[in-house]
Amino acid sequence: MRRVQFRRITAALALVAVAGLTGCATREPANAPAPSSGAATGFPVEVSVPGGTTGLKLEKRPERIISLNPSSTETLYAVGAGKQVVAVDDQSTFPAEAPKTTLSGFKPNLEAIANQKPDLVLASNDTDNLVTGLGQLKIQVLLVPAATTLEDTYAQVSAIGKATGHAAEGEALATRMRADIDKIVTDTRKPARPLSYYHELDNSLYSVTSKTFIGQVYGRFGLTNIADEADKSGSGYPQLSAEYLVKANPDLIFLADTKCCGQNARTVAARPGWQSLTAVKNNGVVALDDDIASRWGPRVVDLVRTVSSAVSAAAAK
Structure with a gap:
């Protein structure tokens, strides 16, 4: 429970106005420091x-x-x-x-x-x-x-x-991160139509909107966030209802609660009414690493890479 609360609080600190801007953590270039x-x-x-x-x-x-x-x-x-x-x-x-x-x-x-x-x-x-x-x-x-x-x-x-x-190493890492993210986005296969998505912070259906840091990552790929219209308070982190989600019918579902809450494609498909969702039927449920999906450090490149893979796979269908 504390991990869930930590991730909600961490997310809530990252609210921002809309800006243009995901899970293999094994690739080295973005995370490995330059020689010191x-x-x-x-x-x-x-x-x-x-x-x-x-x-x-x-x-x-x-x-x-x-x-x-x-x-x-x-x-x-x-x-x-x-x-x-x-x-x-x-x-x-x-x-x-x-x-x-x-x-x-x-x-x-x-x-x-x-x-x-x-x-x-x-x-x-x-x-x-x-x-x-x-x-x-x-x-x-x-x-x-x-x-x-x-x-x-x-x-x-x-x-x-x-x-x-480690000024030189910091500058080099920042430059690599920027270059890697830009290249990943550019090289991603684009779908014929804009895809919609739902990002799940925990299994009580808290989500993020396009105004947040994580929302910017998805925005780089032209994805449409189904949570935007539900954020009546403007917090950036609305709690959605199951009925709202089923009606919104997202093309992709990103789970940032695989560790804290044991969620995966199987548990999502077992939720009442969710088996009819496009994301579920088309294998568009994407398991994220909770930590990578809630932090803004060097491994954000891995998050971007995961989102890229999901978008490319959806575009190929």
């Missing part, structure tokens, strides 16, 4: 993150880093700063070697964080005045909020690389 020089030169540096920290000055390369959000954890390792990471939060599940602890990004414990003797903490939010509290302990905090656009993701990768002494 290992040098701690280039400091002091000043680092800013879109929507987060502005003008954080780091006098020297941090050697004891704590990450309090999974996307930052993944980015730290992807830019080559993994050896500097001494602790990550309880929601960070990738990579496997990350030193997972009981630290929480939702309810940060200043004493527990300080006990790790960090010289830099990465967090997505200034929860409970985290920045001020750690600042009083002479611990610097880099706020890296939920990305609202793919451009934000690229900027965050670059910023984290710069803050950790």
Whole structure:
């Protein structure tokens, strides 16, 4: 249940206005860091993150880093700063070697964080005045909020690389991510007509609209989001009804609740009335990795690749 709540909260932080912009996680180019020089030169540096920290000055390369959000954890390792990471939060599940602890990004414990003797903490939010509290302990905090656009993701990768002494690696990774995503979208076989889709956050039928970060990913492929009209509050994350879904009859269904809630094509087909859906009849139910589908780090390229495969398969029918 906590994983479901975490993914809903993480998703809700990524609301954005419509913008133009998915699950093999084994392909290396987007995630593997460029060769690191290992040098701690280039400091002091000043680092800013879109929507987060502005003008954080780091006098020297941090050697004891704590990450309090999974996307930052993944980015730290992807830019080559993994050896500097001494602790990550309880929601960070990738990579496997990350030193997972009981630290929480939702309810940060200043004493527990300080006990790790960090010289830099990465967090997505200034929860409970985290920045001020750690600042009083002479611990610097880099706020890296939920990305609202793919451009934000690229900027965050670059910023984290710069803050950790891996500026070249961060810039190279951001460039590769952008190039990979653009190429995947360009090379995807396009359907004769626009396809509709439903993205499932959990099995209580919470979804996302086109205004969200994840909605932008689907938007890159020209897909029509069936949840848009149901979002009367404008939150970006409406809870749909089974009746609404059956009536909308999406061409594709993307399940971001395969781990948390055990959902798959079989369980979807077994839902009352769902066996008649186009997505079910045409093998258009796509299982996503929950974590990849809820994070805005380097593995967003894998999410894009999965969506591309689904669109291409549907276009071939």
